[in-house]
Amino acid sequence: MPGSFSLAVELVTARGVVTAERSRALVDKARALADDPRIDVLSITDNPGGHAMLAPDTLGTDLLSRGQEVIIHLACKDWNRNALESRGWKLASEGFDNVLCLSGDYPLAGYGGSAAPVFDIDSIGLLKLYSDMNAGLHVARSGERLERTNFFLGCVVTNHKLHEREVVPQYQKLAKKVRTGARFVINQIGYNARKDDELLRYIARENLSVRPLANVFLLSRPAARAFNAGRIPGVIVTEELLALAEQHGGGADKGRSFFLDLAAKQVAVARGLGFSGAYLGGHATAETFFEILDRASAYADDDWRELSRELRFGRAGEFYLFEPDPETGLSSDELSGKYLESRRRRRTDLRVPLSYRFSRVVHRTVFDPEGSLHEPARSLYEKVDAAPKPVGRAAHLVEQAAKVPMFKCRDCGDCSLPDIAYVCPESICAKNQRNGPCGGTRDGLCEVYDTECIWSQAYERLKAYGEEQEMLDNPVVLKDNALARTSAWANALLGRDHQAKAGEFSG
Ligand code: SF4
Structure with a gap:
């Protein structure tokens, strides 16, 4: 709903049948989340990290039947274009409208050895396919147009990057995704409010018609270590944040209160910055997510500016598209002078062969x-x-x-x-x-x-x-x-x- 602040929670399915203990626990968690009126949508992953898991539709069907809004993730790593189209007809027939279109993590493991990566098309190819299905897919052989689907398509953007040659192409790709039919975007996990602000300013500057959801991942000491070591593609935890995670993670509560606060602050800051919603993830129970929301709602409307100062885990030499706002330390609307100068001089960081x-x-x-x-x-x-x-x-x-x-x-x-x-x-x-x-x-x-x-x-x-x-x-x-x-x-x-x-x- 335009103007409102939506809350989404990510669910990661387990490996094994839905009746197995781990999956049953996930179903219980999903139902508990669905019963909380603050949660607008539950978002179910598709073989994350390149590992085989239970398909998201199984859990999604149960949630849909309870009237819960669901986002199904669909990644191109395991499916070719025909399989993706076939999946599209299946999802549309079963009542799934919200699809998050991803290229996907490179497959890492599999039965009897690593799986072969597919990547027949990429996230933009998938957006194009499903947008064309929404418009009525044209069948070349018969000349007919198939019945329209009603997908509400989403995408991701990974802008917490170090170099100009990574950040600017990420934004360019976001613009292309929106031109190709993405209506909502979730940014990749990151802990730098200036970057989050930058994303919103880019969207406004380019007049992109897309609803941005801020990624709020509940950290833990093991997760911080994994992110810092680069074990999850595209996710950054800086040395400074890792040191805090180590310090608090060594405490009696294993850092629980610190990490919950961090997530609650992220939710409050996302709302203050003007995101359309927050996208909560992490290995936590439904009750833990509720606690994050309780803590976030305890902040006053104006607190987010001060809180954003605590969420500045940037890296030395990190590229920013906009000049900082001297008052808030967040982004201004003015393009970075250094960036403009390097464009003017056509200065490159890599040798041009x-x-x-x-x-x-x-x-x-x-x-x-x-x-x-x-x-x-x-x-x-x-x-x-x-x-x-x-x-x-x-x-x-x-x-x-x-x-x-x-x-x-x-x-x-x-x-x-x-x-x-x-x-x-x-x-x-x-x-x-x-x-x-x-x-x-x-x-x-x-x-x-x-x-x-x-x-x-x-x-x-x-x-x-x-x-x-x-x-x-x-x-x-x-x-x-x-x-x-x-x-x-x-x-x-x-x-x-x-x-x-x-x-x-x-x-
Ligand atoms: S990082 Fe670049 S080269 Fe590597 S898989 Fe992604 S797009 Fe391709």
Whole structure:
């Protein structure tokens, strides 16, 4: 409801059948939360941390039947686009409207070994699919439009990051998610009110029509240690906060009162800052969550400004989009002078390789429809296409001889190199993210590999040309798997790849 402050609580399902002891305890907790009129919505995770758990729908169905509003998480790591669509029809048929669209954590474990990551599409691809289902999915073969669904779609943003090349792309991706149909956003766990404020100011500045929910995760000493060690992708606990967690966690109550207070302060500050709601998570009983809400409601309306001073666990050298407000220490509406200056000077933190500069020239000359060699190249590939197969195979070999050493090309046939400043999402991105970075970067490094995230690299390369602001302005990219092991050059020149679809897809 616009203007109101909603409260959501996250439920993490257990591994095993719903009748097992752990799941029964979760069902009891969920029912207790549902019975409290302060809780507006219960949000159920989908194999979090890359581990197999009971599917969220099982618990969700029980809650729906009790009239409880439910958010179902749906991550692309375990499902391809057909399975996600099928899940969509199932969810819509069962009455689930609220879906949180995620790329998901990289799978870590599984039966008999690690599971194969899917990432056929990413969170933006999923938002696009479900938005198209809301509009009536177009079936190409029959020309019919399927009955509309009624999804209220959500997304996440991970803005508690260290570098400009991580923070700005996260915001750009949020804007793209909203353009693609996200109506609510939950920020990743963090303990820095200035960053939370920054997110709201970015949303206002870009006029994004989205309801932001502030993540309030109930810390404990073990959780603080895990977050500080970087064991949960995208979640930061600074040394300063860890020291407090250690100090209080060593007390008689194991820090219970301190951690509850911290969460209560986060709720009060989120309300004061102007979030649409708070999103409570953590390993706690329903009664513990109620206690957090009781403590939060004990604060007076104006207390949040002072409380926000206690929630400033930033890191040295952390990038902020806006200048600080000297009075509150939170964000102002003025863009950071240092940031503007670095944009003006096109100052990059990473080296821009010569191969990128060369690739830009080739792209502009050959693949850009306005390029001087575009027409001859197109007509050449028309002839190659019509020639006997060995000619096409020879042309494909030449292409691979150039692209494999330069880009570690995996021959997907639907090339996104021009979308990502000539960094390959197939070979260098563990999650094949073609519409912007996932939330898992570790101070610029990939969540999975010890290399710089492809989108951090792309941001820096584009910044050298003053083009980084438009990095994610392109239409939604969905890779067409039918093009695998075919010539990407031919597919680009002859209008068969995603560029020709310009973000318009049918089933
Ligand atoms: S390269 Fe970037 S987007 Fe891809 S998995 Fe790694 S951190 Fe995520």
